[in-house]
Amino acid sequence: xxxxxxxxxxxxxxxxxxxxxxxxxxxxxxxxxxxxxxxxxxxxxxxxxxxxxxxxxxxxxxxxxxxxxxxxxxxxxxxxxxxxxxxxxxxxxxxxxxxxxxxx
Amino acid sequence: xxxxxxxxxxxxxxxxxxxxxxxxxxxxxxxxxxxxxxxxxxxxxxxxxxxxxxxxxxxxxxxxxxxxxxxxxxxxxxxxxxxxxxxxxxxxxxxxxxxxxxxxxxxxxxxxxxxxxxxxxxxxxxxxxxxxxxxxxxxxxxxxxxxxxxxxxxxxxxxxxxxxxxxxxxxxxx
Numbered sequence: 001x002x003x004x005x006x007x008x009x010x011x012x013x014x015x016x017x018x019x020x021x022x023x024x025x026x027x028x029x030x031x032x033x034x035x036x037x038x039x040x041x042x043x044x045x046x047x048x049x050x051x052x053x054x055x056x057x058x059x060x061x062x063x064x065x066x067x068x069x070x071x072x073x074x075x076x077x078x079x080x081x082x083x084x085x086x087x088x089x090x091x092x093x094x095x096x097x098x099x100x101x102x103x104x
Numbered sequence: 105x106x107x108x109x110x111x112x113x114x115x116x117x118x119x120x121x122x123x124x125x126x127x128x129x130x131x132x133x134x135x136x137x138x139x140x141x142x143x144x145x146x147x148x149x150x151x152x153x154x155x156x157x158x159x160x161x162x163x164x165x166x167x168x169x170x171x172x173x174x175x176x177x178x179x180x181x182x183x184x185x186x187x188x189x190x191x192x193x194x195x196x197x198x199x200x201x202x203x204x205x206x207x208x209x210x211x212x213x214x215x216x217x218x219x220x221x222x223x224x225x226x227x228x229x230x231x232x233x234x235x236x237x238x239x240x241x242x243x244x245x246x247x248x249x250x251x252x253x254x255x256x257x258x259x260x261x262x263x264x265x266x267x268x269x270x271x272x273x274x275x276x277x278x
Contacts, residue, residue, distance in 0.1 A: 057173075094269055
């Protein structure tokens with residue numbers, strides 16, 4: 001019984017150590033046409049969750065890259081696939097700008 | 105016997121003359137609400153015309169963005185005046201805006217194809233410039249209610265974005 005418990009503990013510990021670092025979800029809020037925080041550091045595999053508090057639709061658009069549409073008073077998600085530093089903006093309100101630093 | 109009340113009345117008139125003189129160039133909150141709502145309605149009407157007339161995807165998409173945003177902002181404005189129990193008040197600025205917009209729409213309605221696209225997007229750039237400058241220099245500084253001021257400030261950011269968006273679309277057509 002005791003040995004069984006120890007083995008189980010060992011297996012759990014091993015699983016914990018061996019498990020890859022889980023991807024994080026980072027929240028970026030949009031309120032009154034401002035992305036907050038304006039600059040985010042993330043890793044490939046992380047997800048950005050866009051929380052739009054405005055009554056307007058917005059986008060997070062990377063020129064020549066990806067785009068996510070964020071409906072009014074709702075959320076959008078983007079999983080980061082490539083490393084690098086990117087500037088993004090809202091296609092409907094190009095004066096809304098943000099920045100992502102994505103490490104491998 | 106009549107002297108004192110008359111003096112008091114004269115005093116009152118003197119006091120109230122100052123805010124009245126100000127009201128001539130500085131709009132009141134009910135007037136500001138009316139101007140803001142009118143300006144939004146004008147852009148919605150222009151957008152509807154463009155959606156109906158244009159065959160260019162960029163123009164139709166832009167017009168749909170304008171319609172959607174201005175409907176959302178006008179709804180917020182209506183909700184706010186209802187909450188504040190303010191009745192929007194028609195005024196000379198609203199009337200001249202409406203008159204100018206009617207003329208602009210009549211001009212646009214006669215155009216077709218690329219000529220329409222160009223005239224519409226250029227009028228959108230000019231119109232948003234005009235509205236942004238009115239918000240910055242007159243409407244926001246004149247608003248006395250904090251919530252109205254805040255809505256106008258958000259409106260200014262939205263319309264500055266529209267101005268940039270319109271300039272971008274205008275650039276693509278060239």
